[in-house]
Amino acid sequence: MRVLRFRRFSTLLSSVARTSASVNPNLDVTLRNRKWNPIPIPHRSIPEPRGQDLDFVNVVHSHLIHSDWTKLDCLSSGLTAFRVKHILLKSRKDYVLSLEFFNWVTTQNPSSHTLETHCIILHILAKHRKFKSAESILRSIIDSCSIEFPSKLFESLLYSYRVCDSSPHVFDLLFKTFAHLKKYRNASDTFCKMKDYGFLPTVESCNAFLSSLINFNRGDIASTFYREMRRCRISPNSYTLNLVICASCKLGRLDKANEVFEEMKTMGFSPNVASYNTLIAGNCNKGLLSSAMKLRSTMERNGVLPDVVTFNTLINGFCKDGKLQEASKLFGEMKAMSLSPTTITYNTLINGYSKMGNTDMGNRLFEEMSRFQVKPDILTYNALILGLCKEGKTKNAAFLVRELDRKKLVPNASTFSALICGQCVRKNSERAFQIYNTMMKSGFSPCDQTFRMLLTTFLDNEDYDGAVQLLKDMVKRHRAPDLDNLCELCVGLGRCGNGKIAIMLCSELEAQHLLPEGFDKLKVFNLLHNG
Numbered sequence: 001m002r003v004l005r006f007r008r009f010s011t012l013l014s015s016v017a018r019t020s021a022s023v024n025p026n027l028d029v030t031l032r033n034r035k036w037n038p039i040p041i042p043h044r045s046i047p048e049p050r051g052q053d054l055d056f057v058n059v060v061h062s063h064l065i066h067s068d069w070t071k072l073d074c075l076s077s078g079l080t081a082f083r084v085k086h087i088l089l090k091s092r093k094d095y096v097l098s099l100e101f102f103n104w105v106t107t108q109n110p111s112s113h114t115l116e117t118h119c120i121i122l123h124i125l126a127k128h129r130k131f132k133s134a135e136s137i138l139r140s141i142i143d144s145c146s147i148e149f150p151s152k153l154f155e156s157l158l159y160s161y162r163v164c165d166s167s168p169h170v171f172d173l174l175f176k177t178f179a180h181l182k183k184y185r186n187a188s189d190t191f192c193k194m195k196d197y198g199f200l201p202t203v204e205s206c207n208a209f210l211s212s213l214i215n216f217n218r219g220d221i222a223s224t225f226y227r228e229m230r231r232c233r234i235s236p237n238s239y240t241l242n243l244v245i246c247a248s249c250k251l252g253r254l255d256k257a258n259e260v261f262e263e264m265k266t267m268g269f270s271p272n273v274a275s276y277n278t279l280i281a282g283n284c285n286k287g288l289l290s291s292a293m294k295l296r297s298t299m300e301r302n303g304v305l306p307d308v309v310t311f312n313t314l315i316n317g318f319c320k321d322g323k324l325q326e327a328s329k330l331f332g333e334m335k336a337m338s339l340s341p342t343t344i345t346y347n348t349l350i351n352g353y354s355k356m357g358n359t360d361m362g363n364r365l366f367e368e369m370s371r372f373q374v375k376p377d378i379l380t381y382n383a384l385i386l387g388l389c390k391e392g393k394t395k396n397a398a399f400l401v402r403e404l405d406r407k408k409l410v411p412n413a414s415t416f417s418a419l420i421c422g423q424c425v426r427k428n429s430e431r432a433f434q435i436y437n438t439m440m441k442s443g444f445s446p447c448d449q450t451f452r453m454l455l456t457t458f459l460d461n462e463d464y465d466g467a468v469q470l471l472k473d474m475v476k477r478h479r480a481p482d483l484d485n486l487c488e489l490c491v492g493l494g495r496c497g498n499g500k501i502a503i504m505l506c507s508e509l510e511a512q513h514l515l516p517e518g519f520d521k522l523k524v525f526n527l528l529h530n531g
Helices: 007-017 051-065 069-078 081-090 095-108 115-127 131-142 148-159 169-180 184-196 203-215 219-231 238-250 254-266 273-285 289-301 308-320 324-336 343-355 359-371 378-390 394-406 413-425 429-441 448-460 464-476 483-495 499-511 521-530
Strands: none
Touching: 051 069, 051 081, 051 095, 069 095, 081 095, 081 115, 095 115, 115 131, 115 148, 115 169, 131 148, 131 169, 148 169, 148 184, 169 184, 169 203, 184 203, 203 219, 203 238, 219 238, 238 254, 238 273, 254 273, 273 289, 273 308, 289 308, 308 324, 308 343, 324 343, 343 359, 343 378, 359 378, 378 394, 378 413, 394 413, 413 429, 413 448, 429 448, 429 464, 448 464, 448 483, 464 483, 464 499, 483 499, 499 521
C-alpha cells in the first residue's frame, strides 16, 4: 500500500513529460491525515573477496595509498567490477583517494565499471558532502547511452546504502540532479520513493524542482508539488514562496499569488524585492496597472526599495498598454533614484514608441544609450527598424541593417518581418517577396501577421500570381490564410479567368484543414463557375 500511496501524485508529476497532462483536482486530499510508516531500508551484502581477488584488492589498495600510479597501470588489465567495488569500499573513508581511483578505472578499464560501482562512489562523495563531484558523475550516468541506468539508480543506491554506511544526502542529490536535467518523470519517481523509505529532500532541492517546472511552463505541477511539500512537512523558505507566487502568476491565478504573498508574513518571512517584482509582473500581465503601481507604493512603505527589474516590469506594462507618457515618467523616476537603465529598459521604450509611430523619440533614446554606454542588441535594432518601416522609411531601415554587421549582430525573424512590413507599407510586393525568400533561406519563418500583411499587399496590387505563390508556400508550412484575403483572392482569380486555380487552392486548403472559419466553399465555387 505504501508503494501505491503516491501513485496519483507520481502520475501527475510524470505528466510533464506529456503535453496532454492535466492536474487531478482531488490531489489535495490524497495524503491528508495519512500516517507515515517508512519502509525499512533493505540490506544486500556483497560477497567478500577471497584468494586472488583478495590479493589483488590489497595490492591495488596499497599502491593507491602510496600514489604509485606506474604500478597501478600495470595492474589495470586485472580489474573486474567485483574487485573495483571492494577497492572503493576499502578506501571509502578517504573520498579523494576513492575518486582518484574511480577516475583512473574510467580511463584504464571502463568496462569494469557497473551501475553498482557508480553508486558506491556516489555514496562516498555524498557522505563527505562533495556534491559537485557527485553530481558530475550522476550527470554522466544519466546522459549515458544506457536507458536503464536512470530508472534503476534509486534501487541500486538503496541496496548499497547500508554497505557504504551512506548518508540521506545521496537521495537528495539524485532528486536535485534529475530536476536540474529536467528529467521530471525520474525526479517525481525519486521523490515518491524517498518518502516511502523515510527520506525527504532538502528545501533547496525542492526549490530546484519547482524552478525547473516553472521554466518549463508547468506552474500547475509546481503548485501541486508545493502542496505536497507542505504535507510532507518540508519547511519552505522565502525562495520557495517566491517560486509559488511566480507559478500562480504564470497561471493567471493572482488570487492564489496574493494568498501566498500574505502567507509569507504569517510564516515569519518578509516579502523581498523579488516577491514584489513577481507579483507586480503578474498584475502587469493581466493589464492591472493600477494594482501594480499600488504594489510599488506598498513595497516602498515597507522599506523595500524598487530595483531595475521593478521599473522594467512597470515600464513594459505601460508600453504594452500604449501608455507611453506613464512609461516615460517611470523612466525619469528610475534615473532620479540613481538606478541605471539597462538595455532591456531602452528596448522596451524604443519598441513602445516605434509601435506608436514616434521614431524620433526612439532615435533619441537610441542616442542616449550610446551616451551612457548601454550596449544595444538585436532587439534594439529590430525596434528601430520596425518603427522606420512602419513609416515607410525603408532606406533609413536598410542603413540600420547594414550597421548590424558592423556591430556583429545577426538579423533574426523579427528583423526580416520588419523589413517586409516596410515594403508592404510602400506597396512594393515584389521587393517584400524578395525579402521573404531571403528570410526563408536564412532559416526563419514569418509569423501569421507577416504572412497576412504580405498577402494583403499582393492583393492590393492585384498581383494574383504572387498571391498564389505565397499561398502555396503557406499551405506547405501549414499556415491558414485570413478569411477576407482568401475570398478576395478567389474573386480576383475568377475575374482573371483563373477560377480553376482558385478551386484547386481551396481544395488543398481543405485537405490540410486550413480553410478559415466562415469560408463558404460552395458559394465561392458557384460564383467562380457562373463567372
